Amino acid sequence: MERKRGNQTVFFNNKPKIIGHYSIVGPKEGKGNLRNYFSEIEEKDDFFGQETYEKAERVMIERALDGAIKSANAKYSDVHLFMAGDLLNQIISSSYAARSFDIPYVGVFGACSTMVESLALSACLVDGGHFDTIACATSSHFSTAERQFRFPLELGNQRPPTSQWTVTGSGADIVSIKGNGPIITCATFGKVTDYGIGDVNNMGAAMAPAAMNTLIAHFKDTNTTPKDYDLILSGDLGKLGSEILIDLMEEQGYKLGLNYKDCGQIIYKRNQNVLMGGSGCACSATVFNSIIMKKLLTGELKKVLFMATGALLSTTSSQQGDTVPGIAHAVVIEGVKK
Amino acid sequence: MQEQERNKRYNAYVEAKIAKTHAWPSLFNSFWVGGLICTFGQLCNDLILLWFPSVSTQSAWAYTLIILIFLASFLTGLGVFDKIGAFAGAGTIVPITGFSNSITSPAVEFKNEGIIFGMCAKMFIIAGPVIVSGTVASMIVGLIYLFV
Numbered sequence: 042m043e044r045k046r047g048n049q050t051v052f053f054n055n056k057p058k059i060i061g062h063y064s065i066v067g068p069k070e071g072k073g074n075l076r077n078y079f080s081e082i083e084e085k086d087d088f089f090g091q092e093t094y095e096k097a098e099r100v101m102i103e104r105a106l107d108g109a110i111k112s113a114n115a116k117y118s119d120v121h122l123f124m125a126g127d128l129l130n131q132i133i134s135s136s137y138a139a140r141s142f143d144i145p146y147v148g149v150f151g152a153c154s155t156m157v158e159s160l161a162l163s164a165c166l167v168d169g170g171h172f173d174t175i176a177c178a179t180s181s182h183f184s185t186a187e188r189q190f191r192f193p194l195e196l197g198n199q200r201p202p203t204s205q206w207t208v209t210g211s212g213a214d215i216v217s218i219k220g221n222g223p224i225i226t227c228a229t230f231g232k233v234t235d236y237g238i239g240d241v242n243n244m245g246a247a248m249a250p251a252a253m254n255t256l257i258a259h260f261k262d263t264n265t266t267p268k269d270y271d272l273i274l275s276g277d278l279g280k281l282g283s284e285i286l287i288d289l290m291e292e293q294g295y296k297l298g299l300n301y302k303d304c305g306q307i308i309y310k311r312n313q314n315v316l317m318g319g320s321g322c323a324c325s326a327t328v329f330n331s332i333i334m335k336k337l338l339t340g341e342l343k344k345v346l347f348m349a350t351g352a353l354l355s356t357t358s359s360q361q362g363d364t365v366p367g368i369a370h371a372v373v374i375e376g377v378k379k
Numbered sequence: 380m381q382e383q384e385r386n387k388r389y390n391a392y393v394e395a396k397i398a399k400t401h402a403w404p405s406l407f408n409s410f411w412v413g414g415l416i417c418t419f420g421q422l423c424n425d426l427i428l429l430w431f432p433s434v435s436t437q438s439a440w441a442y443t444l445i446i447l448i449f450l451a452s453f454l455t456g457l458g459v460f461d462k463i464g465a466f467a468g469a470g471t472i473v474p475i476t477g478f479s480n481s482i483t484s485p486a487v488e489f490k491n492e493g494i495i496f497g498m499c500a501k502m503f504i505i506a507g508p509v510i511v512s513g514t515v516a517s518m519i520v521g522l523i524y525l526f527v
Contacts, residue, residue: 093491193488195455196505197464197471197480199405203397237386238393246393285396 047262049255050229051161053168059160059374060174060220061113063105064330066323067183067209073309078331079210080108087184087209094184095129101211101323102127102138102180109176109213113220120144120215124163125178126155127322128207129189130355134180144176152351153248153277154231155179156212156326157370160347161228163216164372173218180211181321190241190356203243205279205305206315212326221377223337227263228372231255233353235366241359245282245305245317248350251367252278253289255348259371260295267297270373271342274333276325276349277305279317304328304349325349337376345374405468412463413470420447420474444475451476455483481505 045051063080071082081104083089089097102125110117123142125135126149139146151158159177166172186207187194216225234251252275260266267273267290278286283303290297304325305318329347336342348371359365424443427434434442451471454460460480464471471477482502489501503510 188488192505193484195458195461195480195484195487197455197461197467197477197484199465199468235386236389237383238390243393243397246396250389281396285393288392288396 047258049231049258050227050262051165052227053164053225055168055170055218056224056226057164057167057216057218058220058222058224059214059334060217060222061109061111061115061215062213062330062334063108063112064212064327065101065105065108065210066327069183069206069313070208070210070308070319070327073313074307075328075331078335079327080112080331087182094182094188095133098127098129098134098180098182098185098211099138101182101209102134102178102213103141105180105211105213106138106142106176106178109178109215113215113217115174115215117142117144120174120176121172122147122163122166122175123178124149124159124175125180126150126159127180128152128186134182134185135178138178151349151368151370152353153181153320153322153324154349154351154368154370155322156329157276157347157349157372158351160214160216160225161230161370161372163214164225164228167216167218170218175216176213177216178211178213179322179326181207181209181323183207183209183321186321200316201242203240203245203281203317205244205277205317205320206309206313207321208277208308208319208324208327210323210327212323212330214330223334223377224375226373226375229255229259229262229348229370231258231369231371233366233368235364237364239359239362239364241354241365243281244277244320244352244365245279246285247352247365248367248369249278249282249285249289251369252282252286252348252350253293255369255371256286256290257293257295259346259348263373267295267300270300270344270346272333272344273297273301273346274325274329274348275301275303275369276351277318277320278303278350279305279320281317282350307332337374340376343376345376347372347374408466409468409470411470412467413473416447416471416474416476423447447475448479451479452483455480456487460484478506478509481509 065081067087089100091097123144124147127134163175236250238247308319309315350369427439489497
């Protein structure tokens, strides 16, 4: 089979598999809808035993990687590359977490699309035969994201109705050519798309056009339609963003039906006061590495189109009045055939 | 050009899509909480004048402000004020309690970046613009007062 079709989609013929996965979340996520699916829940302490939230985020990545390697029945020495990214300036959570591992490290940044970005890149490197086994991880923390992008935690302000709640957590996957697990069959890399949304509190609207572009490119390149998937999963568009995506896709002649879901809308319960839903790198990472992986492993889901979106802004760009560019990457993961 | 047209259309579509927030419930909460804070301030003021007859009216105002500033700071430190603020909105921001909270909350937040460059420097990231505009406004008023 060919390795690339169209401008954006690559195919993996050597069957890179997800042989291990792990998700760790904070107290609020632990009270949400997926309580019974996460690998680990920190019930009380969102500092994870550390002095600062930034250090807490690193600990989450370390624990997620450790858990993913264990779930793959592997050792640290079996992992040949560690690929990770997060939301903080200079991706410090990932790089500082990597400091404690004796594994070559590649830092990636795709904002909240990092989980899919690193899965897609890992699959390329594994499929190409350059590495046997790659670990990929990402994280976000409500309190570190608030501090960097918004206001101090204790400030008595009201959140705008279109805003979302950053998920505290981390997810990790082990992608390997050996072993058993769901297979990554192809990946579509997205283009940076900006439809001129300037409101940093409306990420869903800023990212939805990027999601639409990637989905259309994917369906065209792979000659598929939304009906060919058991589940089309977007990362953190939230309630408003996914409604916009459905509208935009319909305009282009694609109907997203009941098989379309958004991680940001799954993770929290309605009464948890999260407005449009969850966001952050960990939103897609923890939802995928809990309920979705479980269903892929049991065979309940056979073919999943997993697409995560990211808003590629910084505090400097938004303060200088720039609009919010979005990106979306997608991978197709096929479950274990039963 | 085409892109600008597309972006304009998209922004208008998003604007229409956003469910309009109902202002009335939040206005109601703002007013009753804000009113309560002001009533409490007045109560402090009257009690000071009643219990300490030697205190002048001017000083009683100052003491009242100190009490309100202290309470807002204290509640910020306890992690309670942000919850009241999220409920009452402008009701807690407009009285001096909001100003106090806007200085205490970054101080708490950035404490772990050091006393000088963390806490002291970042204490004013929210209140700074208020202080600057207050100072500029008083300069302008002063100039008018001087010449008129």
